[in-house]
Amino acid sequence: MNRLFAAGAVALALAVAPLASSPILGQQAAKAWTAPKTPWGDPDIQGWFSNLSENGTPLEKPAQFAGRNLEDIKGEELTAIKQAAQNRTVESFAGPLHAPEDWWQKDLNMVKGSQAWLITDPPDGKVPALTPEANARAAAAAEARRANPRGPSDSWEDRSLYDRCITRGLPGSMIPAIYGNSYQILQTPDYVAIRYEMIHETRIVPLDGRAHTSPKIRTYMGDARGHWEGDTLVVETMNFRDEASYRNSNGSTLRLTERFTRVGPSTVKWAVTVEDPKTWVRPWTFAMPLTIDDTQPVLEYACHEGNLGLRNILSAARSEEEAAKANK
Amino acid sequence: MNTRFSVVLALVASILLGGIAFPASAQRGAPVRPARTSDGHPNLSGIWQAINTAHWDLEDHSPSPSQLYQTGAVGATPGGQGVVEGGEIPYKPDALARKKLNFASRLSLDPEVKCYMPGIPRATYMPFPFQIVQAPNMILMAYEFASSDRVINMGKPVEAAVDTWMGTANGRWEGEALVVDNTGFNDQTWFDRAGNFHSDQLHVIERFTLTDQDHLLYEATIEDPQIFTRPWKISMPLYRHVEKNAQLTDFKCVEYAEELLYGHLRKDPSK
Numbered sequence: 118m119n120r121l122f123a124a125g126a127v128a129l130a131l132a133v134a135p136l137a138s139s140p141i142l143g144q145q146a147a148k149a150w151t152a153p154k155t156p157w158g159d160p161d162i163q164g165w166f167s168n169l170s171e172n173g174t175p176l177e178k179p180a181q182f183a184g185r186n187l188e189d190i191k192g193e194e195l196t197a198i199k200q201a202a203q204n205r206t207v208e209s210f211a212g213p214l215h216a217p218e219d220w221w222q223k224d225l226n227m228v229k230g231s232q233a234w235l236i237t238d239p240p241d242g243k244v245p246a247l248t249p250e251a252n253a254r255a256a257a258a259a260e261a262r263r264a265n266p267r268g269p270s271d272s273w274e275d276r277s278l279y280d281r282c283i284t285r286g287l288p289g290s291m292i293p294a295i296y297g298n299s300y301q302i303l304q305t306p307d308y309v310a311i312r313y314e315m316i317h318e319t320r321i322v323p324l325d326g327r328a329h330t331s332p333k334i335r336t337y338m339g340d341a342r343g344h345w346e347g348d349t350l351v352v353e354t355m356n357f358r359d360e361a362s363y364r365n366s367n368g369s370t371l372r373l374t375e376r377f378t379r380v381g382p383s384t385v386k387w388a389v390t391v392e393d394p395k396t397w398v399r400p401w402t403f404a405m406p407l408t409i410d411d412t413q414p415v416l417e418y419a420c421h422e423g424n425l426g427l428r429n430i431l432s433a434a435r436s437e438e439e440a441a442k443a444n445k
Numbered sequence: 446m447n448t449r450f451s452v453v454l455a456l457v458a459s460i461l462l463g464g465i466a467f468p469a470s471a472q473r474g475a476p477v478r479p480a481r482t483s484d485g486h487p488n489l490s491g492i493w494q495a496i497n498t499a500h501w502d503l504e505d506h507s508p509s510p511s512q513l514y515q516t517g518a519v520g521a522t523p524g525g526q527g528v529v530e531g532g533e534i535p536y537k538p539d540a541l542a543r544k545k546l547n548f549a550s551r552l553s554l555d556p557e558v559k560c561y562m563p564g565i566p567r568a569t570y571m572p573f574p575f576q577i578v579q580a581p582n583m584i585l586m587a588y589e590f591a592s593s594d595r596v597i598n599m600g601k602p603v604e605a606a607v608d609t610w611m612g613t614a615n616g617r618w619e620g621e622a623l624v625v626d627n628t629g630f631n632d633q634t635w636f637d638r639a640g641n642f643h644s645d646q647l648h649v650i651e652r653f654t655l656t657d658q659d660h661l662l663y664e665a666t667i668e669d670p671q672i673f674t675r676p677w678k679i680s681m682p683l684y685r686h687v688e689k690n691a692q693l694t695d696f697k698c699v700e701y702a703e704e705l706l707y708g709h710l711r712k713d714p715s716k
Binding site: 155156157163268270271272273274281282283284301303304305306307308310312316317318319321323327328330334336337338415416417419421422427428431432434435438 | 479482483484490560561562576578579580581583585587591592593594596606607609610611633689690692693694695697699700703706707710711712713
């Protein structure tokens with residue numbers, strides 16, 4: 118039975134191979150998919166998405182790929198890298214104290230990940246150098262920490278905005294984590310909305326050409342404006358709060374420009390250009406494909422409402438201090 | 446009747462003139478809002494808000510002081526006429542007793558104080574705007590308060606997978622009204638600041654009907670056999686934010702509730 122099946126598969130492969138390499142059929146196959154449009158004529162990028170398989174891809178180009186291009190790392194080489202990353206991720210959560218092993222592990226499929234790193238510009242695949250001002254800002258922050266040292270759990274304010282269920286910010290919200298990666302894009306003629314399951318956040322992007330709000334209004338997710346450039350949705354976001362500004366950039370000068378382009382039945386190409394003249398010596402861009410997956414609807418993630426984790430972290434830290442005092 | 450006829454006429458005319466059924470996409474930024482979406486349904490997209498005192502108390506209520514004297518006039522409750530059909534919520538006796546306890550302890554029990562998701566119908570008439578994004582097969586309602594939101598499934602009805610704060614919403618059009626059937630609620634949300642509440646048996650049927658371009662009639666029928674002796678109904682107008690630059694501004698209130706929720710767990714309470 119198995120041998121018969123195998124023989125059939127070989128025969129099928131032989132039959133298909135010459136067809137697939139035929140240039141005429143190849144063109145026809147390319148023509149078979151045309152980018153869908155909404156009823157009012159805009160490119161249609163709507164759907165439920167999950168980027169789970171892009172989890173764990175390094176932002177910067179790893180040293181081992183020096184001199185090579187992103188598109189050259191593919192096939193078995195890429196699969197091997199992704200399998201290793203998958204193994205590392207699962208192992209990193211396998212300490213003596215950990216959540217049940219089937220909570221997210223069996224759904225994690227990093228092997229399908231599409232690229233070996235994320236940064237597409239500058240060509241060296243590295244985050245550009247910090248400006249002198251950004252270095253001075255980092256030094257001042259480090260000095261403030263030295264002057265007033267704090268433990269990691271003295272208060273909720275010492276935990277991340279993510280731990281506190283406030284925000285993953287931008288572009289953080291687009292970057293996959295090990296679970297809860299579903300998001301949804303909806304469109305009308307005047308707005309594009311992007312809803313994220315993680316933390317539950319919704320970005321509503323006006324397309325009507327209105328000006329940005331005053332820089333006096335600062336929010337965690339920033340002020341977004343969008344427009345269509347051909348088949349590409351371009352979203353420009355600014356007026357961020359400093360606490361949530363990407364990679365310790367300056368919230369009032371950071372500008373993110375995202376580009377969404379539907380390139381296949383289940384793929385939207387996404388790239389974000391990060392620009393902040395007060396932080397980096399030049400703009401830089403990273404990119405990844407977004408995958409439409411109708412099996413992954415956004416469910417309600419009552420992150421803050423159920424945030425026992427934060428409560429437990431704080432109360433455990435206080436208990437440890439009490440125990441240390443008692444042992445003196 | 447006349448307006449409906451003229452809408453149909455406009456639709457037919459625009460289809461004949463090259464299939465552009467959506468004048469707004471042809472001239473973005475123009476103040477004209479299409480009365481109907483491309484699939485012919487009333488276009489509810491926009492930013493809406495209630496202007497009443499339902500959020501303080503769904504029932505008729507007199508003005509009253511704040512529980513925190515420090516907030517003075519700012520924290521006091523404005524009086525107002527109720528939005529409950531027939532005037533009173535038909536509580537079972539035990540439930541009415543609990544409602545009164547809720548009200549007495551509202552500063553520690555009201556989920557709004559803790560920045561929890563407000564649930565349905567409360568999200569609709571909080572003193573914050575919400576935005577309807579009416580996409581072809583799904584209708585998003587995004588609420589400014591606590592970044593809460595819900596998507597109304599307009600396809601084949603789905604069953605609630607689990608109980609949630611905002612419920613599971615199945616929508617359909619009944620003539621000019623958007624009817625939303627909501628189930629799958631947990632028992633954690635309230636209806637207002639007066640302690641009106643429900644159990645996890647809550648079932649809410651909402652109707653959204655445009656009465657003109659800038660007014661949306663909101664009706665909600667509330668059933669919960671554990672708490673109420675019969676179904677009851679609220680209704681109110683919602684008003685469109687007509688400012689050209691209207692938009693939601695994130696009200697991520699978690700950080701305003703953290704001292705209240707976790708303050709006793711700080712390393713040094715004096716810090």
